[in-house]
Amino acid sequence: MAPMGIRLSPLGVAVFCLLGLGVLYHLYSGFLAGRFSLFSLGGEPGGGAAGPAGAADGATVDLREMLAVSVLAAVRGGEEVRRVRESNVLHEKSKGKTREGAEDKMTSGDVLSNRKMFYLLKTTFPTVQINTEEHVDATDQEVILWDRKIPEDILKEIAAPKEVPAESVTVWIDPLDATQEYTEDLRKYVTTMVCVAVNGKPVLGVIHKPFSKYTAWAMVDGGSNVKARTSYNEKTPRIVVSRSHSGMVKQVALQTFGNQTTIIPAGGAGYKVLALLDVPDKSQEKADLYIHVTYIKKWDICAGNAILKALGGHMTTLSGEEISYTGSDGIEGGLLASISMNHQALNAESGWKKGRGMCHCK
Numbered sequence: 302m303a304p305m306g307i308r309l310s311p312l313g314v315a316v317f318c319l320l321g322l323g324v325l326y327h328l329y330s331g332f333l334a335g336r337f338s339l340f341s342l343g344g345e346p347g348g349g350a351a352g353p354a355g356a357a358d359g360a361t362v363d364l365r366e367m368l369a370v371s372v373l374a375a376v377r378g379g380e381e382v383r384r385v386r387e388s389n390v391l392h393e394k395s396k397g398k399t400r401e402g403a404e405d406k407m408t409s410g411d412v413l414s415n416r417k418m419f420y421l422l423k424t425t426f427p428t429v430q431i432n433t434e435e436h437v438d439a440t441d442q443e444v445i446l447w448d449r450k451i452p453e454d455i456l457k458e459i460a461a462p463k464e465v466p467a468e469s470v471t472v473w474i475d476p477l478d479a480t481q482e483y484t485e486d487l488r489k490y491v492t493t494m495v496c497v498a499v500n501g502k503p504v505l506g507v508i509h510k511p512f513s514k515y516t517a518w519a520m521v522d523g524g525s526n527v528k529a530r531t532s533y534n535e536k537t538p539r540i541v542v543s544r545s546h547s548g549m550v551k552q553v554a555l556q557t558f559g560n561q562t563t564i565i566p567a568g569g570a571g572y573k574v575l576a577l578l579d580v581p582d583k584s585q586e587k588a589d590l591y592i593h594v595t596y597i598k599k600w601d602i603c604a605g606n607a608i609l610k611a612l613g614g615h616m617t618t619l620s621g622e623e624i625s626y627t628g629s630d631g632i633e634g635g636l637l638a639s640i641s642m643n644h645q646a647l648n649a650e651s652g653w654k655k656g657r658g659m660c661h662c663k
């Protein structure tokens with residue numbers, strides 16, 4: 302008989318100790334996996350412990366977890382986008398005008414998708430900088446918890462965690478790309494997008510089509526669920542361009558590549574990047590190049606830039622400069638996106654001279 306009348310069974314004590322050891326092992330193996338992957342990336346371990354709650358660790362974040370949450374955020378945001386469109390009550394408003402005088406529209410689809418996407422990412426990675434197209438209402442907070450499950454297709458492509466310092470990360474969210482087309486009920490152009498940049502370089506991108514439920518994702522030096530097509534027409538390329546913020550893009554494209562070139566006007570920067578890839582979605586048109594000439598924001602292009610880069614393609618300004626995804630929201634020098642082509646030669650051909658903002662076409 303034990304003191305105070307409690308009798309300890311030897312079998313019970315043994316089971317209790319074994320359970321305790323199991324829990325300790327589980328916790329410690331997660332800790333070691335995080336540390337090893339950090340060292341393999343050449344980084345320094347941060348001050349906080351990268352334990353099993355790695356996603357909530359302030360000092361480092363695991364890019365593989367960020368990819369899983371980004372895919373989930375794009376899908377959850379997309380559900381809002383679809384629900385609002387199907388309700389036919391869009392509460393369309395104008396946020397003002399673009400520099401070229403087009404209406405910069407916003408709908409309930411943008412706002413509700415933004416709320417879901419932002420809070421899912423912010424709750425999971427509270428210390429990371431998140432830039433999003435729409436205003437986040439702090440009085441309307443929503444705590445959305447990630448179930449910490451990394452989907453099988455991601456685990457298959459990316460075998461190990463990839464930890465980076467949280468302070469090096471900037472997330473860009475576009476809760477509804479192609480808002481203009483959304484208001485016109487041109488559903489195929491609409492996407493939701495998440496991008497993660499590390500030290501300003503785009504490293505992972507997710508583009509989700511809410512109406513056909515297709516999702517493309519890729520991580521630079523990691524893996525992807527999408528690939529380039531087998532061939533592209535470099536001589537007389539089909540060029541996908543904006544239908545609602547076109548500027549002089551048609552003239553630039555035709556003068557540069559000749560009158561044989563086919564111009565495909567389309568909505569959404571996400572849609573236009575997918576046009577360059579091997580995408581099984583039936584509603585997706587195909588193109589060889591994507592050119593944009595007016596001002597554009599980084600949440601519109603970062604995910605596409607990351608995906609192209611991961612697959613060996615390029616997205617630069619028209620004068621060939623890489624785009625840095627920190628600091629200011631927008632870029633001035635236009636956009637040229639290609640894959641499996643001589644991007645540098647295309648830049649030179651397009652005739653845009655750095656800093657001039659005008660075309661010196663042939």
Ligand SMILES: Nc1ncnc2c1ncn2[C@@H]1O[C@H](COP(=O)(O)O)[C@@H](OP(=O)(O)O)[C@H]1O
Nearest residue numbers: 399477478479480543546568569570595596601
């Ligand atoms: N000149 C400009 N100024 C501001 N935003 C622009 C722009 N040109 C394009 N965009 C934005 O870039 C995205 C793709 O544009 P487009 O469909 O014309 O190619 C759209 O994003 P949103 O729909 O997310 O606002 C659009 O608003």
Ligand SMILES: [Mg+2]
Nearest residue numbers: 475478479601
């Ligand atoms: Mg956009």
